[in-house]
Amino acid sequence: MKDRNLPHSDSWATPEYIYNTLNEEFNFDFDPCPLNHDITKWDGLKVDWGKVTFCNPPYSKDLKPLFIQKAVEESKKGKTVVLLLPVSTSTKLFHDVILPNITEPIRFFKGRIKFKGYCSDGSYTESKSPMHDSMLIIFKRNI
Numbered sequence: 001m002k003d004r005n006l007p008h009s010d011s012w013a014t015p016e017y018i019y020n021t022l023n024e025e026f027n028f029d030f031d032p033c034p035l036n037h038d039i040t041k042w043d044g045l046k047v048d049w050g051k052v053t054f055c056n057p058p059y060s061k062d063l064k065p066l067f068i069q070k071a072v073e074e075s076k077k078g079k080t081v082v083l084l085l086p087v088s089t090s091t092k093l094f095h096d097v098i099l100p101n102i103t104e105p106i107r108f109f110k111g112r113i114k115f116k117g118y119c120s121d122g123s124y125t126e127s128k129s130p131m132h133d134s135m136l137i138i139f140k141r142n143i
Contacts, residue, residue, distance in 0.1 A: 013115060028053065029050035031053065031056075033055060033058065050079070051079050053080070075139035085137055
């Protein structure tokens with residue numbers, strides 16, 4: 001079992017094969033938290049999102065809920081938001097925020113996605129799997 005108390009990085013890239021497949025379907029025009037983004041230039045939680053946004057948010061317990069809530073708010077403006085999230089279906093966040101607002105069935109990935117990024121020890125990897133399985137959540141509103 002992985003030690004959940006060790007420091008973890010929030011900077012992990014979505015594999016190209018996943019992003020490219022989703023982009024073909026949705027035609028994304030914005031990502032509020034691109035890999036290694038400098039938030040002194042703009043903060044994805046404070047700017048308006050695009051009409052069709054892809055978001056693989058930080059998975060940390062403080063930031064993930066903020067990005068999910070922002071996704072709901074942006075969808076209520078008539079935008080489409082596609083979120084790549086860890087599976088955590090027993091949480092209040094899932095039942096109180098995600099479930100009441102999804103507009104398409106949840107898409108679960110077979111096997112664990114291998115992300116690219118820097119481990120807590122500073123080493124780079126292209127084959128790091130998270131502690132959770134992954135799911136795709138879609139919020140879409142028509143105005």
